[in-house]
Amino acid sequence: MVKTIGNPLSWIAHVVTETGHTAETVTGNLGSRASGPPKVNTIGLDAIGHALRLGLDDFAAFRTDVVFLVAIYPVIGILLALMAFDMALLPLFFPVAAGFALVGPVAGIGLYEMSRRRAAGEPARWGLALGALRAHVVGPVMVLGLYLLALFTLWMFAANAIYISTLGPEAPESIRGFLGDVLTTPQGWAMIGLGMSVGFLFALVVLITSLVSFPMLTDRRVGIPVAVATSLRVARANPVTVLTWGLIVAVSLAVAAIPMFVGLIIVMPLLGHATWHLYRSAVTFED
Template identity: 35%
Template sequence: MTETRPIRQPRVRVVGIERPLHWLRQGLLDFKRCPFPGLVHGFVMWCFGITLLTLAGQRFWLLAGALSGFLLVAPIVATGLYAVSRELQRGGRPKLATALRQWTPKHRPLMGFGLLLALAGTGWVLTSAALITGWAEAPVNSPRDFLQVVLLARSGWLFEAWLLLGGVLAAPVFASSVVAIPLLLERRVGVLTAVLTSWRVVLAQPAIMAVWAFLIMGLSTLAMVPMMVGLPWLVPIVAHASWHAYRDLVDADDVPERA
């Protein structure tokens, strides 16, 4: 009888509360060492964001959900930059091709996970649009309308409900993806193992992961004002930082590497 070897699971490390700032510093260093792939990714994200602004500029009831949903799918878009950081960590000289090679059919788990994130982002856009158009006391066609009719409304709980629903969706998506994508990139694990590892990381140290989530959200919000001019620079820094967060939080050395 052939003995079945147990599947090795990545181990979770516990780190200090100051580590998120360290991850950002490491991300900035990676960007400085290899800026071109990061700038390309950041420029693509900026173009996508400007396209959203152009298409939905006078439909802020749709744009509010689209921009926040945009952040849900951003981690999968940055996959190539995780590969750049991995190559830098190995002492190599990554190029744009290093990042682009990750978008090939051989990375089916990554593509499957990206599809799940896209579905989650689409679901939030539709939910947000339905909530604002259904409950707002007046049309919300501009940021000023959103401020007056939703955020500063004297009656009702529209903004609070919008934030609550967004958080209900964003929290599990973040918990499922915070280390899952770089783990799928580097190791031979399935989507379920990667997601469960990500949840184990969050449950082991919720305070630190909350700090990391708020840092990403806060910096992303600043980068989008005005006209998203900060995105080309922020996207690569946060992407590289996310790779270092994964390497800090997960010990997957016993899991076979992905070719």
């Protein structure tokens, strides 16, 4: 049969219709299809060790695949280092680097899917993991991702305001002079204290709202309200365990960032896989 070029208006109408169906599917999956909220378990510090061991086991099994998924982070680190040569942006170098922790849960989506597939005995290559962003996942994840991006943006504004109120508003004249002002002046120590305090609050909000919400959305069609509410319930039921996990994540990311962020190639997948197993320990579904 001879193929002919169709009517352009018909083609455009078809594309618009399909796009509308896709958007409708994505939007429809923002809500919950679960029959009821899951059960939240009480977990101790031993659950963290268990999750890290299973996460390390997953990392060993998917070593090549997960390195591919997170190799972008050292590139971002190099760009941040180059940014430091712009004196006007130098005061924001550390806040941007620390801000990785605020958007990290989004980067773990593929890792959660790989751990889920491995536990279920299914193929778990990186290509299949990227397929985790199907209709019932991509909508909720995009919304939560925008929420984390908004928090990251607010953190940048807060960090800049702290610098202006302490060492600013003028840009540093050199890296050495800036470090000297930060570490040897009362204004510099005030900036450190305020920055760490405000940064802790931002990190805490991200921790308690996203600890299990992102892996849960990858696992089940629970919807954003149920996922976030469950994450809050987990934090309320296990405050010591959740805060300890947050401290482990923060210290691990800080150490991994020291060698030009290259350490993130190992730390990010390990934490991502471990987060999945921590979620599975903290949350139980009745079905």
